Amino acid sequence: MSHLNYETRLPLGQATIDHFMGLPAHPSKCQATYVWIDGTGEQLRAKTRTFDVKPKYVSEYPVWNYDGSSTGQAEGDNSDRYLRPVAVFPDPFSGGHNVLVMCDTLDNEMKPTVTNHRQACAAIMKQVADQHPWFGMEQEYLIVDRDEHPLGWPKHGYPAPQGKYYCGVGADRAFGREVVETHYRACLHAGINIFGANAEVTPGQWEYQIGTCEGIDMGDQLWISRYILHRVAEMFGVCISLDPKPKVTMGDWNGAGCHTNFSTSEMRKPNGLTAIFEAMKGLEKTHLEAMKVYDPNGGQDNLRRLTGRHETSQADKFSWGVANRACSIRIPRQVADEAKVRFSEKEWSLGYLEDRRPSSNCDPYLVTAMIVKSVLLD
Numbered sequence: 001m002s003h004l005n006y007e008t009r010l011p012l013g014q015a016t017i018d019h020f021m022g023l024p025a026h027p028s029k030c031q032a033t034y035v036w037i038d039g040t041g042e043q044l045r046a047k048t049r050t051f052d053v054k055p056k057y058v059s060e061y062p063v064w065n066y067d068g069s070s071t072g073q074a075e076g077d078n079s080d081r082y083l084r085p086v087a088v089f090p091d092p093f094s095g096g097h098n099v100l101v102m103c104d105t106l107d108n109e110m111k112p113t114v115t116n117h118r119q120a121c122a123a124i125m126k127q128v129a130d131q132h133p134w135f136g137m138e139q140e141y142l143i144v145d146r147d148e149h150p151l152g153w154p155k156h157g158y159p160a161p162q163g164k165y166y167c168g169v170g171a172d173r174a175f176g177r178e179v180v181e182t183h184y185r186a187c188l189h190a191g192i193n194i195f196g197a198n199a200e201v202t203p204g205q206w207e208y209q210i211g212t213c214e215g216i217d218m219g220d221q222l223w224i225s226r227y228i229l230h231r232v233a234e235m236f237g238v239c240i241s242l243d244p245k246p247k248v249t250m251g252d253w254n255g256a257g258c259h260t261n262f263s264t265s266e267m268r269k270p271n272g273l274t275a276i277f278e279a280m281k282g283l284e285k286t287h288l289e290a291m292k293v294y295d296p297n298g299g300q301d302n303l304r305r306l307t308g309r310h311e312t313s314q315a316d317k318f319s320w321g322v323a324n325r326a327c328s329i330r331i332p333r334q335v336a337d338e339a340k341v342r343f344s345e346k347e348w349s350l351g352y353l354e355d356r357r358p359s360s361n362c363d364p365y366l367v368t369a370m371i372v373k374s375v376l377l378d
Helices: 002-007 013-019 117-125 177-189 219-234 271-285 289-295 335-340 364-378
Strands: 030-037 043-052 063-068 078-088 097-105 134-144 194-199 204-214 240-241 258-263 320-322 329-331 353-355
Touching: 030 219, 043 063, 043 219, 078 219, 097 219, 117 204, 117 219, 117 364, 134 219, 134 364, 177 194, 177 204, 177 335, 204 219, 219 240, 219 364, 258 364, 271 289, 271 320, 271 329, 271 335, 271 353, 271 364, 289 364, 329 335
Parallel strands: 030 097, 320 329
Antiparallel strands: 030 043, 063 078, 078 097, 134 204, 134 240, 134 258, 194 204, 258 353, 329 353
């Protein structure tokens, strides 16, 4: 019964935490939590510092250093790495003047570290700013105990087959809703464009959507929303797995992705479906290149998920279709149907495509940059 330790709060410790976290935020000082991506390309790190007065602009937050040898980003004999603030969000955990600061990471020569893909992404987004690229990303994840066993699953067996869990309601099919609702509320208070959330096909699996975001803002918001998700789970004594296909789900269970919706100003115009069809040419041309950057391990993680089963396409083949969840790129039925409508009284069209290839542990900077390069930069 040792697993019960994972679900038990320490009464004395929790009372102390509740007392101090219940105190009002400091009336003038600012706690700034710097958040960054470590050497894995998928895990986050964070540390906090105090400012006597809250800076007004992101440019006023100073560059800070950290020990890169402890995050997989440097050797011990040259370990200092740097955090450069790039985006600021209200801190939903401590309130007041406190903030979360998304940072990119720099080496000792002030150049991007190996897992810092934001700088390159920002440059690409700047090139196509006049085309107003919009994104929305659907982050799937699995709630697990600290022993990496999915929440709600029997410790020595498997739950009932898939079917009743997707958007399910009830204690026998919705596991971890407290985490989901808390995360949703926290994202709203952090100024994140969280669009929605729902239970997914595999028990213990959930999804939330971030968007609409334009350009580089997509990556910043998704990474901070992940940080908030991990922090919320930590408070409940559970963990979040972004593995697209953990070993325990290798049977007849859906994996986890991060489907990415993409739209340009041309796609949103009347008859924008033509621009969407045209985009398929570029996406097909770069398919193999995209697969290498759609997970942090050169495409190896996605091979376990993109098998042609469980609502996925095949990793080595590009495909697209209308309302087809077994394709690389799906054009939503609503988008295709709207294209048939007369646009004499409409100034815009609901025009976008869904790239279903990115894995749940993808780097959104790499994904959004890849899509833009494929569709808009040839």
